[in-house]
Amino acid sequence: MKLKLHVNGAKHTVEVAPMKRLLDTLREDLALTGTKEGCGEGECGACTVLIDGAAVNACLVPTCQVEGAEVRTVEGLASDGRLHRLQRAFLDNGAAQCGICTPGMMMAALALPKKSSLEQIRAGLAGNLCRCTGYMKIYDAVAQFLAGEKR
């Protein structure tokens, strides 16, 4: 079935089964492999993308469901070779170690309210597992990013 998708500001038409996981459509049909699979059952958050601004596990979403919606993946963060401020904050604070959770973690962070407290950051990232960092540096990065957003 032909589906029209809006991903990172660009329009795409893909020929896929409507129930194909959005994760697979992104990775296989659009070659956007920055979105990762960690468990395939909505537990680890490695496949988190934004759908109309909301953080969603792409492994649980059928492709047909995002027709007409705006999908944003990690590839949509940097523009013209300039890193997004959140990406820079992740680098500055050592928030990316092995990097496999990083794209999903950043997408989840982007869905946080602008004035999030540390407790809200913790709650907002609870669906994203990281096995490397112990999360401390991720909080630092997200807090640095949000502090900049407030200005």
Place this chain on the structure above:
Amino acid sequence: MPKKSGRDGGARRAKSRSGELRTVGHNVARAEGVEKVTGAARYIDDLVFDDMLYGATLRSTVPAGRIVAVEKDPQFDWTGFVFVDHRDITAPGRNAVAMITEDQPFLAVDRVRHQAEPIWLVAHADRARLAAGLARITVRYEKEKAQLDFETATEVLKEIAIKRGDLDAAFARADVVVEGTYRTGAQEQLYIETNGVIAQPGAGDHADGITVHGSMQCPYYVVRALRVLLGLPEAKVRVVQTTTGGGFGGKEEYPSVLAGHAALLARKAGKPVKMVYERHEDLIATTKRHPSIITHRTAMKKDGTILGIDIDLRLDGGAYVTLSPVVLSRAAIHATGPYRADAVRIRGRVMMTHTPPNGAFRGFGAPQSQFAAEVHMDRIAAELGIEPIALRRKNLFNTGDVTATGQKLHDSVAAHEVLDRALARHAIATKAAAKARGKTAAKGAVKGAVKGATKNGAAANGAPLRGTGLALFFHGSGFTGGGEVKLASKAGIALTKDGVQLLVGSTEIGQGTRTMHAQIVAESLGIPYDMIDTADPDTARVPDSGPTVASRTCMVVGRILQRAAEKLRAQLGDYDDGKSFKKRARKLLEARGTVEVIEEYERPGDIVWNDTTYEGDAYGAYAWGANIADIEIDPISYQARCTHFTAVIDIGKAIHPILAEGQIEGGTLQGIGWALYEDVVMRDGKMHNASLTNYIIPTTLDTPPITVEIVEHPYKNGPFGAKGVGECPIDGPAAAIVNAIRAATGKRLDAVPATPERIMKALV
């Protein structure tokens, strides 16, 4: 430090604690950072090769039995399928995973010895067809009796003994003998990227060779395994590590098995074959941390002096030997904890069971044995009526003391210092928490929400039980005993027209290898960090630097690189800065074509080890750690929760403070997970909770604030004083938490994970 790195320029938190050092000790930009935050980094599952097939594994569904028949459904359309079984492994190749022994087959021949043991391999171009086909193959077994419980198992895969002093005399002199038995459960490494490889026929000019790309810690282990499996010379085997999404030991030995499987399929198909495990398969099939049962008998003087330590230690090896002998060795050597005793006896055994083999996991046996040691210390303190900190101080290693293997601790002994620092940091944190709690309590009182007292250990009206626990520990850096001499690791530096390129087989798996090695070389050469490039970890290009394990990548391999840099510097003659370096480099390159300096491990002269008697300097240096856990227990659900955690670790020198802190925070949390949540439930020899829905690792909400302090007691043979950092942090959290639970409840748990069920059993 270099003012700005061209790579991602993100070093804002540079600290001036490094004095004259310009790169080492500074938070330079992570070498592969930009790729990781933009999604450009290519992990194995992101790669697609032309004409590639997907591979899958047919696995045993019984823990022990004879294979009677493997049958394909004749009704199914098998077009396009490729099959491999043990008969496809032909001489000079051998059906044996080359590890310490060769007891484990790549594919079962006529018997299976554990659940999920590979029997057949299947490949197809279409993943859905592949899954459908796999489901249409059945194995008939004649079941055999399975030994699933290692505590009652009798077959010993490996036994070692450490003896020092006169134990009988020590026990004869004792005022009190304290005995205790401690248990730890299996733990899954749970890298977020599962195991995966792509094998393709041919290697360079050799059409009959094999190339494997994949997620792994030790490319040269995979080379060796493929050489044995396929009977190929080294020149015909090429292994390339792809960006690796976490390892923690789980990608030390297992990728050899998976690479072998993919290679067999690729050779039979004549096409590239990708095998990437789904999470369920990764959980049921790959190695875990060895479960343990450890009994301590300690001869004590009334004043708290340890006279003699007698330890019996058993690990569950699973069905095959894998790396268990060396896990056992590290467990045994660390089994006393960081305490002196004139008489020590340690008996260690790995038991065979019909369960999937256990293997490497961060800490490598030391977390198990030091859990027992530190929970036992609290038991001794209670039985003698001595304060736990005072008891520890009395027996803690000092410079000049001698370890269980007879190693005299010459330098870099920070056991007391980490304890002092942890107590100081904990006091500050406690004060802050009390202040915050005071505020909440005041607020709560207004709302009528505070129901009871929150005094240590005293619960009333459903208020949580609170307690604080301590653990002290140490961790030897590098391979045990003569291991580094046997490895004879090589690493080096090639001159380029823009700087240098590191030629090193150590892998970046998230811990920061690339960045840290580049810092060491930049500092040693006196050139900016951004002039250092690192060759891809491709065995066709880089030398064997030994495995990326055992907290050795900085201290051991980093030192080899430092020596290579010093040699290269001597060859280049005088230069003042990066610019003049480049000039000299170009001149030298013009004259010689290529300039490479490859150095090999050199044993420091003062390290002596006897592998037969198990005596001597087990490790060149030790990292030292102190943990303090604050916990609370819900008196209704019995769920224990860590509310604050203090970790102070001496690592000699933090080459990159943020990366080093990241190792300590991550290792600490992995230890907290093992202590409280991570429960591998086995049924009929198979992991029953093999999904992320019910194998629970800590989320942000389970993670307490972690206060970290790095202590730097330099080690003279480490680069810029550095020792190992990766593993030490996971040795202490479990004991600290279980000791805190005892402080909160007055009850002994003596086992991890401290699940609500276990806590309830202890309390009710």
